[in-house]
Amino acid sequence: MREDAGSDWHAYVDHVFIQQLAQGTLPTAAFKHYLAQDYLFLTHFARAYALLVSKLRSVRHMRSATASLNAIFDELPLHIHYCAQWGIDEHQLQTAAECPETIAYTRYVLDIGHSGDALDLLSALLPCVAGYAEIGLALLHHPDIQLEHHPYAAWIRNYGEEEYLDGVKSALGLMEEVWQERGTEARFKAVSTIFTTATQLETRFWQMGLNAANGLST
Known part of the structure; x- marks a missing residue:
């Protein structure tokens, strides 16, 4: 599906937002706007994983999806703490309007x-799950990126660290097993279109941050 997404996938993982973040030149306003919206995104992502649990049939698969759901709940307070370091308190996060x-x-x-x-x-x-891992790993191991004193070092490390990558591997493994159960050659185009559409929406999510920093409406 990643290969089928083609240029849409590359537009997502190599977006100008990510390029500027890597260089440390991303405007603070863009990053803070992204952080607040990402908190709202995570709450809905948790709802989606809760829904996924109900869609699965085996207890083993349900446990796998539940582990991902719990990981999101564990991430939320960390996200709140990280946002506070950027001057965004919990009340602001919970009352922010969704873009x-x-x-x-x-x-x-x-x-x-x-x-x-x-x-x-x-x-x-x-x-979202796999793309952030690809981005995090690429930035973490990029020879030209020095994380010491880098304004976005914590964000980069978070998505390239072993704990996050273990969760990604689990999600990919679940996808593979569910595909073996329910996937057919005839279904590939439909699920690949879903994957590509979500990828396009990820790209627009990055652009949202840049637009906010430039004073553009979304």
Whole structure:
């Protein structure tokens, strides 16, 4: 599905937002806007994983999805703490208005989950899960990026560290097993389209941050 997404995938993982973040030149306003919206995104992502649990059939698969759900709940207080370091308190996070890009992305994932099966929903969830790992690893091991005194070092390390990558491997493993159960050659194009659409919505999520920093409406 990643290969099928083609240029859409590369537009996502190599977006100008990520390029500027890597260089340390991303405007603070862009990053703070992204952080606040990402908190709202995570709350809906948790809802999507809760829905995924109900879509799965085996206890083992349900446990795997529940582990991902719990990881999101564990991440939320860490996200709140990290946002506080950037001057965004918990009240601001919980009362922030959702941007159209946040609404479009999260509701798309939830709609796929409600209207489709576990394979459809996993296809909508994975661009975020796997894409952040690809971005985090690329930045963490980039020879030209020096993380000492880098303004976004904590963010880069978070998505390239072993704990996050273990969760990604688990999610990919679940996807593979569900595909073996429910996937067919005839279904590939449909689930790949879901994956690509979610990828496009990820790209718009990055652009949302840049637009906010430039004073542009979304």
